[in-house]
């Protein structure tokens with residue numbers, strides 16, 4: 001089966017899934033409408049009975065109530081008919097989508113591709129095959145969006161993608177997208193670094209501004225996000241970057257469905273939730289008739305050490321924050337960071353002369369909502385002050401992150417490679 005057939009099959013599976021989801025939603029809406037109509041009919045009968053049992057002098061009030069109940073019943077009945085028509089339409093659409101999928105699948109493989117579980121299994125198999133052929137996937141794509149935070153994982157992902165794209169002769173398809181959360185959220189120089197990292201491979205770079213950043217979002221909502229309501233990522237990063245999809249697809253000017261690949265540097269080793277993600281997946285939320293969007297995690301299987309080994313071996317420029325042994329280049333105060341990392345972030349702010357810790361502490365007090373359920377930023381600052389009193393200010397040297405991960409011997413070699421690459 002060639003790559004075009006695989007992609008057509010994925011699109012047929014996506015359409016079938018979408019049609020089945022629409023049918024399920026229509027079924028539910030019909031059930032709700034039917035119940036509402038039945039309740040309205042019962043209410044109407046009750047008022048009819050009341051009116052019949054009421055002396056003539058009290059008729060007016062009951063007549064009005066009956067009229068209102070009859071109107072509600074009529075509305076509900078109309079809604080029920082509309083919902084029923086929609087069920088018929090969506091059933092027909094789901095059958096047609098499954099027939100289309102079966103017709104495409106049968107010439108290439110044994111067994112069925114339809115039915116929920118079977119569809120998922122076929123899609124998973126196809127996606128695994130595609131993920132194992134990066135050059136073909138890059139050649140087949142119309143545009144490749146590489147989401148870069150400028151952090152270590154983005155850096156290694158970018159290096160791999162740029163190398164593959166150069167081998168495939170497709171570097172012009174890549175757009176490096178960086179969501180800039182601004183200097184009240186991020187460490188200094190992050191946006192500039194993301195741009196330099198893209199420049200190294202001659203790739204197009206677009207920075208998307210997330211107005212107000214994390215601080216602005218918290219001011220607006222009056223509360224900090226948390227792991228279960230991670231609005232910061234969706235509002236400040238994902239939704240902003242998704243707007244670009246429409247712009248990029250329109251600029252392609254294709255008269256067929258575009259294949260867009262969204263690349264993210266997440267890794268299984270980072271968390272249980274991330275370990276459950278697939279190397280390649282259909283983005284059903286942003287795909288539509290005009291674009292099939294695949295989400296690709298090209299470094300999903302790498303460990304922390306492997307990431308640092310690649311950075312060292314290739315002389316890739318990472319952000320100095322890592323040298324202060326802060327493990328992620330996230331927001332300065334990330335709501336997902338552990339207590340000790342936050343303490344270190346406060347100390348790094350003080351060492352760099354950034355007034356952010358005090359600003360967040362003031363915000364926390366003003367809105368009356370703790371930075372994290374387990375600890376307030378005031379607690380974090382208190383602990384940072386205690387450590388500073390014992391140990392003095394935080395210090396670090398360029399290459400400390402490499403030293404910490406790979407040992408002393410790797411540092412000189414890395415700094416040499418970095419200088420050569422500059």
Ligand code: SF4
Nearest residue numbers: 232233330331334335
């Ligand atoms: S880095 Fe942390 S705080 Fe910042 S947007 Fe991401 S999850 Fe939210």
